[in-house]
Amino acid sequence: xxxxxxxxxxxxxxxxxHYTVFDNDQRYFDDHKNAAICRKVANKCYLPANRLLLKxxxxxxxxxxxxxxxxxxxxxxxxxxxxEVLSTxxxxxxxxxxxxxxxxxxxxxxxxxxxxxxVEQVRKHADTIEYLFGQRPKVFRNTELIYNNELALxxxxxxxxxxxxxxxADHILGYRSPNFLxxxxxxxxxxxxxxxxxxxxxxxxxxxxxxxxxxxLTASKFSQWxxxxxxxxxxxxxxxxxxxLGEHQWEDTGIxxxxxxxxxxxxxxxxxxxxxxxEVVAAYDAxxxxxxxxxxxxxxxxxxxxxxxGNPMQSNAIHELYRLEKKIKRANDEQILSDWRRLxxxxxxxxxxxxxxxxxxxxxxxxxxxxxYDSYINxxxxxxxxxxxxxxxxxxxxxxxxxxxxxxxxxxxxxxN
Amino acid sequence: xxxxxxxxxxxxxxLGWEFPPFISGGLGTACYGLTRAMDQLGxxxxxxLPKTVESEYVTHVxxxxxxxxxxxxxxxxxxxxxxxxxxxxxxxxxQAYANPENYDERVEESLRLRREMIEQGKTEGDFHGSDxxxxxxxxxRRYATMAVRLARDEQFDVVHAHDWMTYPAGVAxxxxxxxxxxxxxxxxxxxxxxxxxxxxxxDIEREGMERADKVITxxxxxxxxxxxxxxxxxxxxxxVYNGVERNGTWSVGSTxxxxxxxxxxxxxxxTMQKGPEYFLHAAKKVLEAMDNxxxxxxxxxxxxxxxxxxxxxxxxxxxxxxxxxxxxxxxRKIYQMADLYVMPSVSEPFGIAPLEALxxxxxxxxxxxxxxxxxxxxxxxxxxxxxxEMANKIVAVLRYPPLRMTLRSHGNFxxxxxxxxxxxxxxxxxYEQLLVAV
Numbered sequence: 001x002x003x004x005x006x007x008x009x010x011x012x013x014x015x016x017x018h019y020t021v022f023d024n025d026q027r028y029f030d031d032h033k034n035a036a037i038c039r040k041v042a043n044k045c046y047l048p049a050n051r052l053l054l055k056x057x058x059x060x061x062x063x064x065x066x067x068x069x070x071x072x073x074x075x076x077x078x079x080x081x082x083x084e085v086l087s088t089x090x091x092x093x094x095x096x097x098x099x100x101x102x103x104x105x106x107x108x109x110x111x112x113x114x115x116x117x118x119v120e121q122v123r124k125h126a127d128t129i130e131y132l133f134g135q136r137p138k139v140f141r142n143t144e145l146i147y148n149n150e151l152a153l154x155x156x157x158x159x160x161x162x163x164x165x166x167x168x169a170d171h172i173l174g175y176r177s178p179n180f181l182x183x184x185x186x187x188x189x190x191x192x193x194x195x196x197x198x199x200x201x202x203x204x205x206x207x208x209x210x211x212x213x214x215x216x217l218t219a220s221k222f223s224q225w226x227x228x229x230x231x232x233x234x235x236x237x238x239x240x241x242x243x244x245l246g247e248h249q250w251e252d253t254g255i256x257x258x259x260x261x262x263x264x265x266x267x268x269x270x271x272x273x274x275x276x277x278x279e280v281v282a283a284y285d286a287x288x289x290x291x292x293x294x295x296x297x298x299x300x301x302x303x304x305x306x307x308x309x310g311n312p313m314q315s316n317a318i319h320e321l322y323r324l325e326k327k328i329k330r331a332n333d334e335q336i337l338s339d340w341r342r343l344x345x346x347x348x349x350x351x352x353x354x355x356x357x358x359x360x361x362x363x364x365x366x367x368x369x370x371x372x373y374d375s376y377i378n379x380x381x382x383x384x385x386x387x388x389x390x391x392x393x394x395x396x397x398x399x400x401x402x403x404x405x406x407x408x409x410x411x412x413x414x415x416x417n
Numbered sequence: 418x419x420x421x422x423x424x425x426x427x428x429x430x431x432l433g434w435e436f437p438p439f440i441s442g443g444l445g446t447a448c449y450g451l452t453r454a455m456d457q458l459g460x461x462x463x464x465x466l467p468k469t470v471e472s473e474y475v476t477h478v479x480x481x482x483x484x485x486x487x488x489x490x491x492x493x494x495x496x497x498x499x500x501x502x503x504x505x506x507x508x509x510x511x512q513a514y515a516n517p518e519n520y521d522e523r524v525e526e527s528l529r530l531r532r533e534m535i536e537q538g539k540t541e542g543d544f545h546g547s548d549x550x551x552x553x554x555x556x557x558r559r560y561a562t563m564a565v566r567l568a569r570d571e572q573f574d575v576v577h578a579h580d581w582m583t584y585p586a587g588v589a590x591x592x593x594x595x596x597x598x599x600x601x602x603x604x605x606x607x608x609x610x611x612x613x614x615x616x617x618x619x620d621i622e623r624e625g626m627e628r629a630d631k632v633i634t635x636x637x638x639x640x641x642x643x644x645x646x647x648x649x650x651x652x653x654x655x656x657v658y659n660g661v662e663r664n665g666t667w668s669v670g671s672t673x674x675x676x677x678x679x680x681x682x683x684x685x686x687x688t689m690q691k692g693p694e695y696f697l698h699a700a701k702k703v704l705e706a707m708d709n710x711x712x713x714x715x716x717x718x719x720x721x722x723x724x725x726x727x728x729x730x731x732x733x734x735x736x737x738x739x740x741x742x743x744x745x746x747x748x749r750k751i752y753q754m755a756d757l758y759v760m761p762s763v764s765e766p767f768g769i770a771p772l773e774a775l776x777x778x779x780x781x782x783x784x785x786x787x788x789x790x791x792x793x794x795x796x797x798x799x800x801x802x803x804x805x806e807m808a809n810k811i812v813a814v815l816r817y818p819p820l821r822m823t824l825r826s827h828g829n830f831x832x833x834x835x836x837x838x839x840x841x842x843x844x845x846x847x848y849e850q851l852l853v854a855v
């Protein structure tokens with residue numbers, strides 16, 4: 001003890017193209033931009049990081065382990081734009097040292113708006129992961145680590161998961177440490193893994209910050225901090241965006257060198273080891289109960305939902321989106337359903353965030369729009385068009401009595417797309 | 418703040434334009450807002466402005482007490498609360514927004530008014546037509562001479578001239594008195610005339626900027642124009658953003674009048690610079706997407722009749738209303754009726770009107786070719802020529818209440834941070850730097 005548990009979030013949104021109220025086609029997404037970004041991130045992060053981690057797994061002969069959560073919307077894009085990344089993930093899956101986690105296929109906020117849609121997306125994601133990597137996920141993480149008691153109850157009720165992952169936020173833990181497993185209030189079986197945000201953020205956010213007193217962060221220094229947990233914790237959960245490696249922290253910050261040396265430094269201490277989330281769940285008992293009545297997430301300092309639902313535009317957009325669910329599903333059209341689901345990707349709502357907008361901060365870096373207002377307008381234009389597409393097919397019992405001259409000889413279209 | 422080298426308050430000889438209630442545009446609003454704020458900082462200002470012929474004031478008279486005009490409207494001196502400001506007028510037909518092309522008409526109009534007043538016995542005195550030089554350029558030189566004469570009786574530390582017509586006066590006063598000169602660029606010939614630059618005007622502007630010890634521009638947009646088009650040394654040019662005078666009418670719910678018809682507002686001078694034709698082309702596109710909208714063009718200007726014609730030509734004549742120039746309460750009323758304010762300016766050094774719109778809880782779309790887009794984040798922005806996008810955004814604002822709500826609340830909050838007090842402080846610190854350097 002302690003075990004180090006790495007989980008990397010791997011996700012790329014599918015960005016919308018500029019879509020005005022005057023547009024009238026079904027090409028909602030900016031294929032060119034999505035391809036370019038996917039390839040760029042593949043070259044800066046996914047490929048070098050996958051290759052490095054493969055090497056490290058190989059070198060440490062089963063003692064170095066990691067886990068991933070790959071969103072369905074990312075996998076679709078990798079398939080189209082960077083299939084070589086998929087093969088390296090496949091190679092990682094083959095090592096037996098890599099676990100793949102479950103989440104909503106579309107990286108969506110569906111848990112908040114439609115339980116049925118949520119469950120469908122989780123199943124779709126698990127099916128995809130099993131198909132691609134030959135393992136069915138056993139541990140669930142919700143989009144942006146959004147979590148409360150109800151989520152845990154639903155995940156337990158689904159019957160196929162052993163644990164849920166969320167943020168080790170101070171206000172849910174109080175004096176308690178994130179370095180143990182807990183039991184969600186109301187649950188009997190599943191366990192809760194909590195992110196050690198302090199140590200995770202040392203790598204994800206502070207690594208290249210030259211004003212940080214601990215800069216430069218070396219693998220041996222970081223291992224000292226992990227060793228310090230020894231005796232008062234079972235597991236150090238290091239959860240972060242995969243893009244930390246090479247994209248958020250560029251290669252010239254030394255992030256890859258840091259990762260290259262981290263396993264051997266951690267393993268230098270005989271009590272330390274690496275475990276995947278499922279192994280952690282199998283190895284340790286829950287030491288107490290964590291009661292989370294209000295929604296939490298891993299975003300910003302507030303650790304709440306305000307980055308996605310903080311202003312009237314955001315809540316309007318998402319309500320309108322989910323209000324369409326029945327209509328969409330009744331339309332019974334694969335393309336319509338897929339377009340609707342792609343609009344559920346949480347990033348669309350993140351772009352509409354007005355919090356800190358005027359200060360020009362991290363929100364801006366990830367935002368393809370000039371302003372949150374532009375993103376709302378664009379989203380609503382697309383949604384409006386999508387809505388007009390899902391006209392339910394009506395079967396006409398009696399043929400139309402008198403087709404106009406223009407329509408003569410052609411079947412009467414009753415379905416307008 | 419604002420002390421001169423003798424330890425007293427800084428005294429400014431300011432060559433400005435227009436004071437309430439006769440404000441015809443942003444230039445007057447800026448002079449007024451800035452001067453008021455300087456007054457509160459304790460900066461002593463001698464505010465010199467031209468007065469047209471029909472005014473009953475004469476040169477060289479310190480206007481210390483309010484007087485009433487014949488029509489009962491109290492004049493500039495109603496600003497009794499300005500304890501550190503002294504007004505001086507120079508009889509001259511120069512007006513804000515005049516240009517060499519319309520100058521003659523305006524002078525004739527003024528002279529005609531004056532003549533009528535004398536004939537009807539409404540005012541005393543002789544007809545001083547001979548006081549006014551024939552063309553605008555000579556009048557600007559004459560104004561400079563008068564300003565020098567006036568300055569001889571005054572004590573001040575620095576000369577501050579607003580926009581090109583007063584630059585020669587500023588240069589002359591500074592030369593005669595040896596005091597440092599600040600010229601304040603609210604707009605340039607390139608903004609007003611596009612690429613059809615009047616060479617004489619350009620030369621006057623350029624000479625003013627070259628002879629100035631400091632050039633203040635109202636935005637970075639204008640600063641880079643001053644550097645690139647006038648060849649002024651970058652280190653001499655500083656940006657001081659305008660502010661907005663809050664009316665204090667934060668009337669929540671006053672806009673909740675239920676109407677079926679939406680109202681989109683253009684408010685400003687209807688001139689090439691303000692892009693009226695882009696507004697109309699966008700209106701045409703909006704009406705393709707929705708029907709229950711009216712477009713109001715409030716303002717006057719040399720493109721007004723052409724705009725009326727264009728609206729008719731586009732087949733949207735019945736959807737576009739022209740109100741002519743609005744002032745005071747009418748402005749307030751039109752803001753209360755408006756669902757959206759659009760400023761499609763082709764080249765806008767700053768643009769105070771959008772701030773006033775936001776102050777009145779009206780969301781705004783502003784052109785990216787404007788200084789105000791540097792300070793406003795909570796506004797929709799478009800390229801002035803992109804009428805498709807302009808229409809797209811207009812439709813969105815009209816269609817989606819949450820968008821209006823968010824723009825309005827954040828925008829109103831943001832506007833409150835843009836204060837004349839800060840602009841005045843920056844000017845005062847520029848004065849101080851100059852006085853130390855002397």
